[in-house]
Amino acid sequence: MRKTFIGPRLRQLRRDSGQTQAQMAEKLGISPAYVNLLEKNQRSLSVQVLMALSDEYNVDWRDVVLEKNTTVLSDLRNILQDPLFTGTPPDLDELRSAIDHAPRLIDNFIKLYHSHRTSMEKIMQLGSERMPKEILDTSPETMIHDFFRDNLNHFDTLERAAETLAAEENYDSDDAYAMLKARLKNKHGISISIIPVESMNGALRVFDTASNEIQLSEALDHKNRTFQLAHTLCFVEFSDILDKITANSNFGTPTNIARCQVELANYFAAAFLMPYEKFISLAEKSRYDIDRLASGFLVSFEQVCHRLTTLQRHGRRGVPFFFLRVDKAGNVTKRFNATSFNIAEHGGSCPVWNIHTAFRMPGVILPQFVELPDGEQFFTLSCTTERPVYSHDTQDRRLSISLGCEIKHADKLIYTSGLANSAERSFSQIGINCHLCLRKACSQRAHAPLFTELTTDTSRRGETRYES
Template sequence: MRKTFVGPQLRQLRRLNNHTQAEMAKRLGISPAYVNLLENNQRSLSVQVLLSLTESYGVDLKTLVQDQETNRLADLRAAVRDPVFSGPAPDLAELRGALDHAPGVAERFLQLYQNHRALMDQVKKIGGEGSARDLLLISPETAIHDYFRDRGNHFDALETAATALRDRVGGSADDMYTLLKRQLRVEHGIQTGLRRITDMPDSLRVFDEDEQIVHLSEALDHTNRIFQLAHVLGMVEATQIVDGLVDGSGIDTNAGRERLRVELNNYFAGAMLMPYDAFLELAEATLYDIDRLAAAFGVSFEQVCHRLTTLQRDGARGVPFFFLRVDRAGNVTKRFNATAFTLAEEGGSCPIWDIHGAFRVPGVIVPQFVELPEGGQFFTVSRTTDRPVFSRQTQDRRLVVAIGCERVHAERIGYAQRFNMDDPNLFSPIGINCQLCPRQACSQRAHQPLHMNLPIDAHRRGSTRYES
């Protein structure tokens, strides 16, 4: 079993209650010296002490032992390598020391750096309107992305509820559309109706709670009709779980809370259609063959990619992936992350990344190894996905979906097996976007970086007009 160290959490709990180590020790029935060892991560937390903490301080077990160290360490490591800082970056030992002994300072540093990133992103969009306060606000999409990533993009309560529902529904993936309509009708009294596009010109699904009917647009293909019904089942069967997660999210805007509710119900739908254990088993057996998984579970390519990012259950983890979806203009329309990869929130991500080149070969999977400016190396897979087509004006409205993992996991993925991992030129040097990328002599640079000056020599022409 993995040892559980909770030094920073324990120290913070003691200080919140204005207790000395001796006072905490008396409450827990242990010695002050042992409390000191626990706070400095020199002893792991025993079950007996954990139960005493719950009884004496009323803390939730899961909250106390939740391990966010990996994400926080990755966040700190990426932040201190930003070119905005001069001099050598702190090493891993120093960063771990900061998390262990000054977690509050580390958390505030990350908040400050997040605000810096948000400001840098917003500076690009200044057009003469909006106040300074508007420029510093974190968007609902960013808040939700961070909420999912902080939890490893995995919600065990939703997984449990979704698996229980799938067992009740029974049947095979081939009959899922009929089975879900029956589930809604028999257990919840909700009917399902298919509507013409002229009747629903601006909607793909409308759930009328007063009339107890789900209207689906005929513009939806078969797999997406199934997904929308699974989403509605999440709305009526996992209401309490979703409400609890939303209330505990810390998101305080109505738009953010409603957006989070939608994404959590989407999570439930994916978990129900692709049950965790069966999905992970087939993913590992097929070396993460996305088309094989889509065929086996009767879902779309994009739905499989999204589901792959959620396989982070303790004791049964899959490859940790990030997920990104972009349109032709480079705008990011969806993003989820279970890795240390920094995902662009806005458009204009790096053209060297073949996520854009996938538009040239619709339906073809494009694999690529990439390296970020701070040295992180990742394996990515990109492919187009089609949107609903219901008129001449909506033809060829494709998006590109990309998933990726850290290099260390690439050997578990079939798409990576044809590459020579020892090739020094294997990794394409990419950035988040030009305004934030510190790379010099990049032939694809389209903007001057906001946070640094590139060298300019009037007697020399470099690879772009921004440096020489």
């Protein structure tokens, strides 16, 4: 077994309890010297001490031993690539040491950087004509994205709730809609009505609590009707879990909490329709064939892509993916991330990335090897997705999605079969946003970078007007 060191977490637990090392040692039945060695990571955690911590301090043992340092290390490395930090960056040993011995300082540093990043993005997005408050306020989308990423894009309590419900009903995938409809009616007295588009006032789903009726628009296809029922059932039966997950968040307002709970209910719906063990088993067997997974669970292509980002259960993890969805104008409409890839929050993602090319070839999955300015390499799949509704107003309003993983996982995907081997792969040089990208002589540059000056030679014309 891998040795488990918990020094900073143990020290913080002791400080939160207002205890000295001697007082903690007495409660745990060990010596003060041993507590001191544990806090300095000079001794690994034993099962006996772990159980004593769980009993005496009423903490879940998983919260004690869960290792999140990999995500923190990845975040730190990405942050230190920012041109804001000049000079020689700290090496990996320095970063790991800082995370181990000063976790709260590192957390505050990351929060400070994210605040800086958000302010810069607001300035770029809004310009100088808006009020300062709008620049300083962190967007709910950023807060929710960061909240999900801090939780490794995985919520085990929702997974277990979905599994318990599925075990109770023992249903097949093609019976999911009928089963959900029957459960809502028989257990909660909630009826389901399919309503003409014209009568829905632009809504796709309305839960009328006064009449205890869920109204679904005729515009929704069958897969999304099923998804909407599972989403609503989460609020009906598992609102206590949603409240518990968001209880210690820093969302600030009830509106932001409600928006986060909507995303968590979507998470539950995906977990229910694509049960974890069955889904990851088929994913591995099919080498992450998205169409195969969609047909196996009777869900949409986009729902499979979203679900793939959540396979981070401790001891049974799948390939870590990021997911991004944009409209034809480049606006980001959805993003989830279980990797170190920095996903653009607003429009302006790199035109070299074929998430934009996908609009020219609807329905075709476009594989691409990409490299970021810091040298990190990823494999991405981009494809258009149709909106789950039909009307004359939404014709040809496709969205484009991209699913990606670190290059070390690429060979686990069926989509790399037949492509060049690792020694011969050609990587497209992309960036996150022109404002932040430091690449020189990029033919697709649309803005000058904020943190560096490009050369200007009046006797020469380069590929763009920003560089000569």
